[in-house]
Amino acid sequence: MHFYFLWSILFLFIRVKYLNYISVLFILISVLYRYYTFTTSFDYFDVYINSVSCIDLFMFGFLFTYFYYYQKKWMINLLNNKTFKVLVLSGLVLAFISITLIKESPIYTWVFFRSIWGILGILLIGISLSEPKRFDKLILENKVIIFLGKLSYSIYLVHNFVPGILLELKKYNIPLYLEFLLYFSFTTFVSYLIYKLIETPFRNYGIQLTTRI
Numbered sequence: 001m002h003f004y005f006l007w008s009i010l011f012l013f014i015r016v017k018y019l020n021y022i023s024v025l026f027i028l029i030s031v032l033y034r035y036y037t038f039t040t041s042f043d044y045f046d047v048y049i050n051s052v053s054c055i056d057l058f059m060f061g062f063l064f065t066y067f068y069y070y071q072k073k074w075m076i077n078l079l080n081n082k083t084f085k086v087l088v089l090s091g092l093v094l095a096f097i098s099i100t101l102i103k104e105s106p107i108y109t110w111v112f113f114r115s116i117w118g119i120l121g122i123l124l125i126g127i128s129l130s131e132p133k134r135f136d137k138l139i140l141e142n143k144v145i146i147f148l149g150k151l152s153y154s155i156y157l158v159h160n161f162v163p164g165i166l167l168e169l170k171k172y173n174i175p176l177y178l179e180f181l182l183y184f185s186f187t188t189f190v191s192y193l194i195y196k197l198i199e200t201p202f203r204n205y206g207i208q209l210t211t212r213i
Contacts, residue, residue: 007058020066023059027115030056034111047110049160057118064122068129079123079130088123095120100177154191154199162187 010019034053037046047053068075078084095116099109148155162183 007062016066020063023062027056027059030054030059031111031115035107038107038110042110044163048114056115060115060118060122064126068126075126076130079126085127088120088127091120092117092124100175100180148188151188151191151195154194155187158190158194159187162190 010022014022030053033050034047037043037050037053095113099113166183166186
């Protein structure tokens, strides 16, 4: 069962203010689960795809939403702070560089990197909310972002299968940044085919059906 359903049910029985503490608990469980599966019997599915291993990202989004809603003035002041913006953007760049350079610490790559990237990513979204006009033009009106946005559902469907397809690349010990570029390019290519050959025709067919009813 997906965690999303469980979290929705918790909203019915637990006060929102207590969900903060529960979300922190779930974050710890998620990180510890990745650590345990990585150090005992490494399995790609358990470490990176299993719902338990992904809970922390979901909880970061919840915590941000909670503070943005209930502590909006404090959050807006924080997100508008120039030093904070520089730290977040610098953190994203350093995190990306670190994943391409730190090859002697796979535990960082598999256990901690996604949490760090998730925190910085949600803060970047927050900064964009604090300056909508600037980020609308920079991101939401960017042609590349719009193109990837159209493919987003197809990317969601295939992104966890692509590493398995490209598993043979591991034999060649290529740099991680190049591996990432190949992974990204292949994922985008497959997603584009699905979008053009399956998603778009079926969506158009669905629209036709609804107009007949």
